[in-house]
Amino acid sequence: MGNVNVKDGLDSVGLSNLSLGNAALGGGRAAASAQRAANWKATGIIALRDAHLKSIPEAVFDAGAAARTVDASNNKIVEIPEAIGRLTSLQRLVLPGNRIERLPASIGSLASLKALQLENNRLTELPNEIGSLSRLERLTLASNQLQHLPDSIGKLTALVILDISSNCLSSLPSTLGSCSALQELSLQANRLAGLPPSIVDLSDLRTLALDNNRLTDLPAKLLVKCQRLHTATLRGNAVTIEQFEQMEGYADYEERRKTKVDKRIAANVMLNDQSLDIGIDRT
Template sequence: MGCCSSRSSDSPASRVARWRSTGIVALRDARLKAVPNEVLQVGNSLRILDLTNNKIVDIPQEVGRFVNMQRLVLTGNLIENIPANIGYLRNLKILALDRNRISVLPEELGSLSNLQQLSLSQNSLSRLPKSVGDLRNMLLLNVSDNKLTALPESIGACSSLEELQANGNSIEDVPSSICTLVCLKSLSLNGNKIRQLPQNLLRDCKALQNISLHDNPILMDQFQQMDGFKEFEARRRKKIDKQIDSNVMMSSTGLDEGIDLH
């Protein structure tokens, strides 16, 4: 009886019932090559789907059914393409697609009107869609370690953006529209080909506290001569002083705010 009961309790039907009840499906490190059919049966009840560290190649078209999903984590898979109907996930707040093989993003990504965090590091992206500028509620964008040569001008429309990480690309020019990001606090552009920044960046981005530009051709003198440098430096030092006063635990690089450009 015990064996039969155990098998029954973990049947596909019972898993679907449990997932519908909790709204959470977490199948990390499960050696999956595809999204299980049982997951697709959860429907509108699904709020969180975490399939980290599997071998999934495709995101099924049915993903568009999960209209109440708030968090989709597919980090560490073999995904190459994102289906256009991901744009139906209007309640999605977090989308993590790091460590995949994605080279192109659909324009429909811009329909994710409630998205707050978009993480796409360690993929093969050569460009970002223009529609990224429609993500007006996005707080964090991480596109580090891709093949980007530029950031889209439309990024200046991401009016809530607080942190932009684009390390380890081949970016040469930073669009002037970035100066409109009045909420931007942290800009990380290490390991690119940047020789200069928009002249008004430090003056107009009045919330900016941290810029990391290590391993770029830009010179420290150029940075210090930018309009608003003194004000930026004051904000940066105030942040560091506050961290010290609060006894924040830091790594050995915790106080390295990217001012030392080389």
Template sequence: MGNCCAPSAGRGDGRGGAYVQMGNKASAQQQNTWSKTGIVGLRDQGIKELPAVLSEIADTVKVIDASNNRITALPAFLPTLANLQRLTLSGNLLTVLLPPGACAGLTSLKLLVLDDNQLGDLPEDIGSLRRLERLSVSGNRLRTLPDSIGQLEALQSLVVSRNCLEQLPDSLAGCGMLEELDAQSNDLAVVPAALGGLKRLKALQLDNNRVFAIPSDLLFGCGALQTLSLHGCPIRPDELQETPGFKEFDERRKQKYDKVLAGGALLGARGLDEGVDRDVSPPQQR
């Protein structure tokens, strides 16, 4: 299931040599603009590292978008950017995020996007990012999530799709503000009952995993849950419907559907999505 840690394509030299070799330098005009606006735009620049000049304007930097480059490592000065709120590094070549203890310096970070890199794990101290509201690490090589992720008390959206996760930590229940959890296309077989502690969770995406059952603790406990997607999983519709707590969840799901219709939105040919596949083959023995 999932990408099972297959290397990502479409990065680096595969762009046909159209990169600008910016290297570690930035023009005076760029530095002046970054300093005034606090926004550092470096998308599609072909850079291999973040410019060292950012350390000289550390107090002013609020946003960095360095997506679609060839960055293999983040600089030692990054934790000094105490006012950094949004860091987007999708489509690079990162294998390690930050050294131990470095996350504690990013006290203002609210958004961290690391999709389509080569990360094998997340820092053990990622729980230090106490203001983080959105974390997206889709399309990496993660096999586990650190227990400290449960310390992200402000986290509202967690996207870990297209990795190699075999389990989700019970500590995720500590993310009391979490509304969206997207773990599609991994190798998950079991959904922790502890996730029933996520009282604000509205959407749980588990498509294309090995999930064969949903704990009743989750259906009862996640009182805001309206979307549960299990397409491509071996769980059978009748088994899900017989799970204690499903009736209550199904009522919330239908209420959401009715509100969407009342708002005049189009739902497409599928209409009210049941969240599971009707034609499900028995799970293979492993």
């Protein structure tokens, strides 16, 4: 009768158990992924914040028209694939705090998009197709490396909030004045030496942040034509308070500014020193 190698037998049993365990683990992961994908389709919300992702999972795009919100903030995502265009009913695309260098042309296919948030990425330009987002209301691009904006930005006629602060912009397209619904425009910490004359066409503009640029003057009719403007900040520029106070329409602007401050005080909103001053460096 041959000798039985007990050790080999135990090793075989161990390997078999390990294989079964791995299979069960793999099956569990697959089931979890399938359940997650089902939840995405059921709720329309795809939440992937702080998930250590280097790319957007393919399963996200499989959600198709069911997806309403994609939030993949604070990951290590480098690019948005063309497949994003398959999310035809998407309303919010939230991707701040990643490493995204470019947007695909298919971004223009997101006809239902209302909010596009891309702060703290590595974008150097925007595709012309950005102008196809006719329902876009909020576009936040702060802390990227944008050197210019496409002329198609002027097609965003539903845009209410535009934040392109902390970029590398030295000029703005004249088409910006066509963003007729714009109320908040944040341009601080760029390299702007001037503003396009068309900026006075933003008749619904309420807040204009221009701090820390290279401005020496402003469009002459800014305070006259932007009759809802109540907050303009220009700290860190060469525009003097005397220049600003001598602009046509200044008295009405100052009345609006004080009314806004008074309303905030009445609502018990905590105000800092900058909220109370005129928003321009005093010489």
